[in-house]
Amino acid sequence: MTESKRSGKYQVLIIGGGFGGMYAAKKLRNKEVNVTLIDRRNFHLFQPLLYQVATGGLSPGDIASPLRVIFNKNKNITIVKDEVVDFEPSSNSVITKRERIHYDALVLAAGSEHHYFGNNHWAEFAPGLKSIEDAIEIRRRIFEAFELAEMETDPKRQQELMTFLVIGGGPTGVELAGSIGELAHRTLIRDFRTIHTSRAKILLVEGGQGIMPSYPEKLSFRAVQSLNRLGVDVLTSCRVVDIDEHGVVIEEDNRTYNLSAHTVLWAAGVKSSELGKKLAKKTGAETDRSGRIMVGNDLTLPGHNNIYVIGDLAHVKATDGRPLLGVAPVAMQQGRYVAKSILRKLRNKKTRPFHYHNHGNLAVIGRNFALADFTWFRLSGFAAWLVWIFVHIAYLIEFDNKLLVLVQWAGDYFTRKKGARLITNEGRK
Amino acid sequence: MTESKRSGKYQVLIIGGGFGGMYAAKKLRNKEVNVTLIDRRNFHLFQPLLYQVATGGLSPGDIASPLRVIFNKNKNITIVKDEVVDFEPSSNSVITKRERIHYDALVLAAGSEHHYFGNNHWAEFAPGLKSIEDAIEIRRRIFEAFELAEMETDPKRQQELMTFLVIGGGPTGVELAGSIGELAHRTLIRDFRTIHTSRAKILLVEGGQGIMPSYPEKLSFRAVQSLNRLGVDVLTSCRVVDIDEHGVVIEEDNRTYNLSAHTVLWAAGVKSSELGKKLAKKTGAETDRSGRIMVGNDLTLPGHNNIYVIGDLAHVKATDGRPLLGVAPVAMQQGRYVAKSILRKLRNKKTRPFHYHNHGNLAVIGRNFALADFTWFRLSGFAAWLVWIFVHIAYLIEFDNKLLVLVQWAGDYFTRKKGARLITNEGRK
Numbered sequence: 129m130t131e132s133k134r135s136g137k138y139q140v141l142i143i144g145g146g147f148g149g150m151y152a153a154k155k156l157r158n159k160e161v162n163v164t165l166i167d168r169r170n171f172h173l174f175q176p177l178l179y180q181v182a183t184g185g186l187s188p189g190d191i192a193s194p195l196r197v198i199f200n201k202n203k204n205i206t207i208v209k210d211e212v213v214d215f216e217p218s219s220n221s222v223i224t225k226r227e228r229i230h231y232d233a234l235v236l237a238a239g240s241e242h243h244y245f246g247n248n249h250w251a252e253f254a255p256g257l258k259s260i261e262d263a264i265e266i267r268r269r270i271f272e273a274f275e276l277a278e279m280e281t282d283p284k285r286q287q288e289l290m291t292f293l294v295i296g297g298g299p300t301g302v303e304l305a306g307s308i309g310e311l312a313h314r315t316l317i318r319d320f321r322t323i324h325t326s327r328a329k330i331l332l333v334e335g336g337q338g339i340m341p342s343y344p345e346k347l348s349f350r351a352v353q354s355l356n357r358l359g360v361d362v363l364t365s366c367r368v369v370d371i372d373e374h375g376v377v378i379e380e381d382n383r384t385y386n387l388s389a390h391t392v393l394w395a396a397g398v399k400s401s402e403l404g405k406k407l408a409k410k411t412g413a414e415t416d417r418s419g420r421i422m423v424g425n426d427l428t429l430p431g432h433n434n435i436y437v438i439g440d441l442a443h444v445k446a447t448d449g450r451p452l453l454g455v456a457p458v459a460m461q462q463g464r465y466v467a468k469s470i471l472r473k474l475r476n477k478k479t480r481p482f483h484y485h486n487h488g489n490l491a492v493i494g495r496n497f498a499l500a501d502f503t504w505f506r507l508s509g510f511a512a513w514l515v516w517i518f519v520h521i522a523y524l525i526e527f528d529n530k531l532l533v534l535v536q537w538a539g540d541y542f543t544r545k546k547g548a549r550l551i552t553n554e555g556r557k
Numbered sequence: 558m559t560e561s562k563r564s565g566k567y568q569v570l571i572i573g574g575g576f577g578g579m580y581a582a583k584k585l586r587n588k589e590v591n592v593t594l595i596d597r598r599n600f601h602l603f604q605p606l607l608y609q610v611a612t613g614g615l616s617p618g619d620i621a622s623p624l625r626v627i628f629n630k631n632k633n634i635t636i637v638k639d640e641v642v643d644f645e646p647s648s649n650s651v652i653t654k655r656e657r658i659h660y661d662a663l664v665l666a667a668g669s670e671h672h673y674f675g676n677n678h679w680a681e682f683a684p685g686l687k688s689i690e691d692a693i694e695i696r697r698r699i700f701e702a703f704e705l706a707e708m709e710t711d712p713k714r715q716q717e718l719m720t721f722l723v724i725g726g727g728p729t730g731v732e733l734a735g736s737i738g739e740l741a742h743r744t745l746i747r748d749f750r751t752i753h754t755s756r757a758k759i760l761l762v763e764g765g766q767g768i769m770p771s772y773p774e775k776l777s778f779r780a781v782q783s784l785n786r787l788g789v790d791v792l793t794s795c796r797v798v799d800i801d802e803h804g805v806v807i808e809e810d811n812r813t814y815n816l817s818a819h820t821v822l823w824a825a826g827v828k829s830s831e832l833g834k835k836l837a838k839k840t841g842a843e844t845d846r847s848g849r850i851m852v853g854n855d856l857t858l859p860g861h862n863n864i865y866v867i868g869d870l871a872h873v874k875a876t877d878g879r880p881l882l883g884v885a886p887v888a889m890q891q892g893r894y895v896a897k898s899i900l901r902k903l904r905n906k907k908t909r910p911f912h913y914h915n916h917g918n919l920a921v922i923g924r925n926f927a928l929a930d931f932t933w934f935r936l937s938g939f940a941a942w943l944v945w946i947f948v949h950i951a952y953l954i955e956f957d958n959k960l961l962v963l964v965q966w967a968g969d970y971f972t973r974k975k976g977a978r979l980i981t982n983e984g985r986k
Contacts, residue, residue, distance in 0.1 A: 189616030189977035196748035548618035
């Protein structure tokens with residue numbers, strides 16, 4: 129291990145190159161601090177479009193940008209591809225797999241991972257969607273299922289192969305189920321000779337009373353309607369109690385029953401990165417039930433005014449008293465806030481508490497339907513979809529000039545072609 | 558196993574969805590035959606641009622198209638994703654992993670695979686470039702090497718990490734080495750803080766007397782010059798006698814010495830698919846040294862006028878007496894030829910022998926330099942590169958309307974940005 133300590137400048141260490149960490153680093157570009165941005169991966173991932181990779185609409189390269197490319201013009205920012213293993217707040221340093229890194233200010237933005245609620249063996253049967261590799265694995269499973277159904281001669285087995293079950297009625301589950309519906313009922317309709325892909329059964333299973341619980345009830349209802357139009361059946365108040373290679377076991381009104389499905393996908397829960405737990409332990413910070421760290425209104429840890437926690441890892445209360453959602457806009461605003469905060473402190477200015485500006489939530493269902501919940505008005509349908517596509521493309525352009533993704537989508541929209549429907553990494557299951 | 562035999566129509570079975578098989582099927586679209594196209598993968602791969610995926614210039618989705626999409630409007634063409642395991646010429650049928658398929662005419666276009674000349678254990682240290690997975694693995698190794706070098710403190714080890722050795726001076730080896738040179742000396746130049754990527758050492762090792770042996774000597778010389786400009790050292794008459802995790806052992810003028818390199822890539826040899834051997838055994842056909850099947854001038858097997866072998870698997874003599882190269886244009890022309898031949902026989906017309914129209918060979922070195930060998934004139938440099946890019950884009954557009962790849966490249970050309978530089982599938986080595 130080597131002690132990394134560069135020049136005399138104030139050292140900001142950011143852990144995680146997601147929306148929180150990346151926007152913090154962006155705000156510190158060419159400022160009077162040295163920034164080290166550390167991530168296990170060499171790229172920033174545009175997570176909100178990951179479900180598009182999982183369903184063959186986009187390629188991984190369309191939604192990921194190397195961190196080094198994003199910051200290559202900013203000499204005060206150093207990218208380190210390494211993994212953080214522990215914290216040493218007493219000496220203001222972080223231990224990685226390869227070295228010990230000193231900081232003057234630390235920003236933890238390590239995000240979240242799947243949470244199977246103590247049933248980690250379910251992961252094999254119902255993969256979740258967090259990484260590029262997850263998306264490629266899900267893509268493989270979906271398209272392989274149609275291929276196997278095409279060759280199957282037993283009708284019962286064929287129907288099972290054409291049954292897709294998505295667990296979790298939040299935005300990811302809804303977007304995944306909607307995209308599979310779109311595939312089966314529209315995109316793939318002419319591709320097979322034996323099966324009719326429109327006979328595919330797509331089930332969205334939610335434990336709570338309704339899907340999209342963070343949206344107003346009316347939009348939640350519109351979401352169900354539009355999912356139905358894409359051939360997706362929505363089952364609410366259905367708790368998944370077991371998963372194996374044949375499908376899932378559901379509990380509803382104290383009765384249990386089996387749902388057979390060849391492809392089961394997990395979108396039911398995330399928990400905070402393990403790093404949060406480690407930092408909490410070392411600093412005595414409190415965590416909530418899902419492992420998020422309780423931070424002050426300046427996003428620092430109590431008693432550690434140079435340690436910030438942001439994004440999915442931070443428990444911050446919204447004006448209504450509920451914790452802020454683990455979504456990109458929250459992380460981005462927090463990233464920008466801590467960067468400004470660090471600079472203000474350095475300049476001996478007073479910092480203001482963090483306040484989240486909710487510009488609204490967006491979720492897309494299939495090809496041209498979306499839900500938009502702006503606090504002052506709500507929208508659903510094609511108009512919301514147009515808003516959705518422009519907001520997303522604007523961000524993609526901002527971080528890597530990916531105007532082309534828009535052009536490509538426009539093309540796909542009219543031709544119904546999808547170039548990323550590849551089955552790769554077979555036999556690695 | 559089920560016996561697949563559809564309707565009363567003449568059944569053409571094509572094995573392999575590469576350039577040979579795909580073009581045969583294209584020519585049989587909407588004709589008076591039923592076509593079954595069988596492939597292990599669900600996509601056609603534009604192999605000539607695979608090195609671009611391996612070096613982070615393109616995404617897999619840019620150069621692959623699902624076979625079902627290509628043929629979804631052609632009701633007489635059925636795509637089967639399955640693996641052929643054996644042949645039964647006596648009953649005109651083929652055995653796959655899942656069924657037995659009857660044919661009236663068989664077209665074998667199964668291509669080639671890496672050939673380590675009896676040293677299969679080298680594959681682990683020096684991966685070859687044939688599949689999307691190969692390309693992603695090579696991409697991972699190249700970019701991971703730079704990441705490791707950035708963190709390395711021992712200068713000797715750092716130089717080893719920044720040494721890339723490509724074995725084989727044919728088009729693939731030259732294109733790979735040129736692209737790595739481009740990366741190190743141009744594209745990545747501003748991305749790192751500790752290392753200078755331009756100090757990377759890139760070695761192209763060739764056993765023969767010169768690189769690009771199928772090109773005229775003058776172009777081969779220009780290739781060396783342009784590789785040198787990209788920082789690639791070309792070593793000829795150097796035979797690789799061993800490969801391990803530290804690098805390779807070279808034999809030159811009966812002396813052996815070691816070359817240390819963290820990243821070693823294999824582009825030195827291909828052999829015919831194993832299916833060729835099986836078919837030869839069952840039909841008594843002869844094979845050449847690299848396993849290609851000796852076919853008649855109508856591309857059928859002697860004594861089996863309904864079995865065609867095309868592409869990399871076929872040994873067909875050119876006008877100069879040497880066998881035709883295993884390149885896309887040869888396979889495409891052969892695919893079209895056998896389709897026409899099958900239709901002529903069905904219509905009781907005489908067939909003509911196959912004749913290859915050599916429109917020339919093209920190879921690209923780095924960003925804007927190519928070699929073009931048209932039989933009537935030769936070109937190298939930027940003009941050849943323009944020819945190269947238009948020829949390739951024309952084909953990409955033909956098979957999947959991928960005009961966007963051109964737009965993207967044009968964009969990349971000016972911005973030197975590369976969105977596909979992702980390190981994925983780590984820890985699966």
